[in-house]
Amino acid sequence: MTTATTTDWRERHAHDLMASYAPPLRLLVRGEGCWVWDDEGTRYLDFLGGIAVNSLGHAHPAVVEAVSTQIATLAHISNYFASPAQLQLAETLKRITGAGDEGRVYFGNSGAEANEAAFKLARRTGRPRILALRNSFHGRTMGALALTGKPALQAPFLPLPGGVEHIDTTVEALEEAMRDDVAALIVEPIKGETGVVPLPDGYLAAARRITERHGALLIVDEIQTGVGRTGAWFAYQLEGVTPDAVTIAKGIAGGVPLGVLVTFGAASGLLQRGDHGSTFGGNPLATAAANAVLDVIEREDLAGNAHRRGEEIRAAVERLRSPLVTEVRGRGLLIGVGTVEGASSAVAQAALANGLIVNAINPTSIRIAPPLIVGDEEVEAFAERFGTALAAS
Structure with a gap:
């Protein structure tokens, strides 16, 4: 070597x-x-x-101890089995996201994977259209890239999965695009890869009202904004909004790869057995790291x-x-x-x-x-x- x-x-x-x-x-x-x-x-x-x-x-020290203890005990078991760390993290995420008892949690390995799961969640509604914002960023895998509103990133890899439409970041554009055939709207509270550009004041609350009126999902991509970074567990909580799903990654496990989709209410019943999966997602090592990170964020x-x-x-x-x-x-x-x-x-x-x-x-x-x-x-x-x-x- x-x-x-x-x-x-x-x-x-x-x-x-x-x-x-x-x-x-x-x-x-x-x-x-x-x-x-x-x-x-x-x-x-x-x-x-x-x-x-x-x-x-x-x-x-908390992450070092959690990871060292877990890898010396049980690092990976596949999703044929459960682990205490995985169960604890799912319960914590339902609490801090506000998803509550009806919420459900899916574990992957990255933000892009979390948004792939969200894409499938939207498709499971049976509706053909998904709305996303221009100049947004949701990842570089094919489904996440289809959601990303940056044509220059998409161009070398066309054709991408269909059914995604990108609109201006205005309430007027959302009202014009929204109909009863829309499965979901996906938004970042702050467009991190565009230059840390927040949504316009009141946009997220308006998006919640408009999507509810038409029976569409509101999916909030908190991969860069979540886990305490914006001054609350999640940025949507600062706006008094409850989404149908939230995607989480980056800061959740202190550098150990982990991505999460959390669903709320009726959206929790959309994905069925066999619809999605991840070999490494939610393994004991990653979830133990995340439990340690969330514990320190909350205690301190x-x-x-x-x-x-x-x-x-x-x-x-x-x-x-x-x-x-x-x-x-x-x-x-x-x-x-x-x-x-x-x-x-x-x-x-x-x-x-x-x-x-x-x-x-x-x-x-x-x-x-x-x-x-x-x-x-x-x-x-x-x-x-x-x-x-x-x-x-």
């Missing part, structure tokens, strides 16, 4: 891995809390959190911390008064910094050079999504390093 070194790891990556991603920025070797280190010993403040995945940061009120720290971070960016920054948007610890055209990449690169990890999603947007455990030290370090990056760009 060979070991990557500072002189060869980029070449090895290019030689051995598929070219479906951009070249990696650094070779990271360890992490602790909100910080990571590369192979040369440089320390970085991680304000991307594995793209909103590392809810408890890196190497959190990390959703409340996300709300408070998010306000502090947005205020810190605004105080910098950089001419490169056009707006600051988002909710909790999912923050989008709008920049003048073409500046975002230079700012993100300057930030990395200054020991700060953020993400340039597009030419005019920077995404910030630190762990929910972020505290005073990290907020102060972010403000200093981000300010330096803006000044250097």
